[in-house]
Amino acid sequence: MTLEAPYGNRKTGEQRLTKGCRRVLAALEQMDNLTSAQDIHGMLRQSAPEAPGLTTVYRSLDSLVALGLVQSVDIGDGEKRYELVVPGEHHHHLICQHCRASIHLDECLVANLEQSIMSQYGFVIRHHVLEVFGLCANCAEMEMTTK
Template sequence: DIILDFFLSSKRHMSVEELYRKLRARHPSIGYATVCRTLKLFAQSGIAHDMRFGDGQTRYEYLVEGEHHDHLVCTGCGAIAEFENKTIEDLQKAVAESHGFIIHSHKLELYGLCAKCRK
């Protein structure tokens, strides 16, 4: 499938609009509604995760089983960087346990300005 191949190779958090524009450049006959429905289907089937970072757009990222990362979101340009930090993960688990809580899942999004926007 063209959409799946392109989505998996993108390595980015893609909105429907971004993916549609990129696909349309190579495959002019592809429709916006097809891309939208397909990304929603990917999210429903566990291939992708839909995310909202406060800018009104839903973005999708490919899910790899057993892999977890958090996000840095630039409020200036909208850039999204992924990061992993064992200390943060361990602290979250300890805080949850101290409250008698078991974590099934979580997401951490840090908002601020990237190095380019601070200049």
């Protein structure tokens, strides 16, 4: 008669998301762009003072990445960014250095090459990083006309 256990059931091994994870996930659903842990924390705290602490945000992000619901993106400034992904998948970006917009690439360039890398080098790929930096169409045009 009791509501089922929100963190999961130990007997069945059912494992649900912790409160922290759910809050972080909810925050990421609001964002349409790459977001840092500190941004997520700030955003959550702003809308609710009892929101998870920064430590919990970091821990939750780790869990969500491990679960394949979120991917972390390294844009080279020493601050990791996060975003939702289709569970278990990943994608890469074109990142505009002017307006910070990130465009998803719908195809992974490396996937095509896994086979040839494997056979050419005997290298077993576990994961890879690919990000492209430059100017998006808008900003590139602005740059042109401003000059």
